[in-house]
Amino acid sequence: MPAPAIAFLVLAHADPEQVKRLVARLKPHDVFIHVDAKTTLDAAWAQVDAQLIPNRVPVYWAGFSQVHATLALLKAALATNTVYDRIVLLSGACYPSRPLPELEDLFRTNPGRNFIKYVHVRESAHLSTLIDHVYFRGGILPWRATTRSRALLLAERVLRKCLEKASSLVTRKPLAGWTPFHGSAYWAITPEAGQHILDTVAGSRGQALEKYYRRAFASDExxxxTIIGNSSFAECSTGPQEFLGRGTYRMGNLHLVDPSLTKWFGPGDLQMVTQSPMYFVRKVRSSTSAGLLDALDQRAGEVTKAPQ
Incomplete structure (x- = not known):
């Protein structure tokens, strides 16, 4: 039976050497990459053997720009003539922790399944504040200027804090007609679910949702x-989950994520990574994770060459 076709969507902003290595491990599947518009596409990026989509946006941490970049990737993948079995969202700092055929087997044995866990936002006072309060996580000043001037970057940070401090005194009304959900930013969905997301965003109901989440915190999570959880695709997804406490690492779909959310995995973490049932590890980088990635590549090669 042929391996299912997978479209990997990669959100990247730095470390082209790491992204190049990631793409090589994801082949022969198609890889679509969004590079933060604040990043200059130099010769190193030109060596990445994947489709770097031209519709780039400046991406800001915890801002709605993350959603815009993901939507651009989703559109690029669904605009091809390839019929994909799954669409998998990654970051440039992700890497396969298990041989790719095992991921293919997961999709083959779970036809139509959307790997997107989520919890009801209203089960958590903390999660509720992420949408009930107003946040300014996108660029406030012109982004081209902020990349050149530290003074403008500092001014933008101060302005953002002042705006959010003032806005914290006001609680927004819930968006009518939607049950809000929260989960990991990285998921694997069917192309049908992906097309439903694009169709929803294009409609008036989706535009109202987009307007609301523009001022949420970490709207990509x-x-x-929320779109999937309020649709018929919820029936064939891994959500909703029981809320067990704060920490998006709990909502990992295919990813091993350290509870700190900031740890960079290295050679000393090989046993932890290989014993995890997850299919990707996040976060890794070319400077300190090379030994770990070498070991994972070797293990993947040994499995691939093993007698069937």
């Missing part, structure tokens, strides 16, 4: 989950 909520926007797609």
């Amino acid at each position: 909520q926007f797609f989950h």
Whole structure:
């Protein structure tokens, strides 16, 4: 039986050497990459053997720009003539922790399954504040200027804090007609679910949702989950989950993520990574994770060459 076709969507902003290595491990599947528009596409990026989509946006941490970049990738993948079995969202700092055929087997044995866990936002006072309060996580000043001037970067940071401090005194009304959900930013969905997301965004109901989440915190961990959770695709998804406490690492779909959310995995973490049932590890980088990635590549090669 042929391996299922997978479209990998990669959100990247730095470390082209790491992204190049990631793409090589994801082949022969198609890889679509969004490079933060604040990043200059130099010769190193030109060596990445994947489709770097031209529709780039400046991406800001915890801002709605993450959603815009993901939607651009989703559109690029669904605009091809390839019929994909799954669409998998990754970051440039992700890497396969298990041989790719095992991921293919997961999709083959779970036809139509959307791997997107989520919890009800209203089960958590903390999660509720992420949408009930107003946040300014996108660029406030012109982004081209902020990349050149530290003074403008500092001014933007101060302005953002002042705006959010003032806005914290006001609680927004819930968006009518939607049950809000929250989960990991990285998921694997069917192309049908992906097309439903694009169709929803194009409609008036989706535009109202987009307007609401523009001022949420970490909307990429909520926007797609809310669309899927309020649709018929919820029936064939891994959500909703029981809320067990704060920490998006709990909502990992295919990813091993350290509870700190900031740890960079290295050679000393090989046993932890290989014993995990997850299919990807996040976060890794070319400077300190090379030994770990070498070991994972070797293990993947040994499995691939093993007698069937």
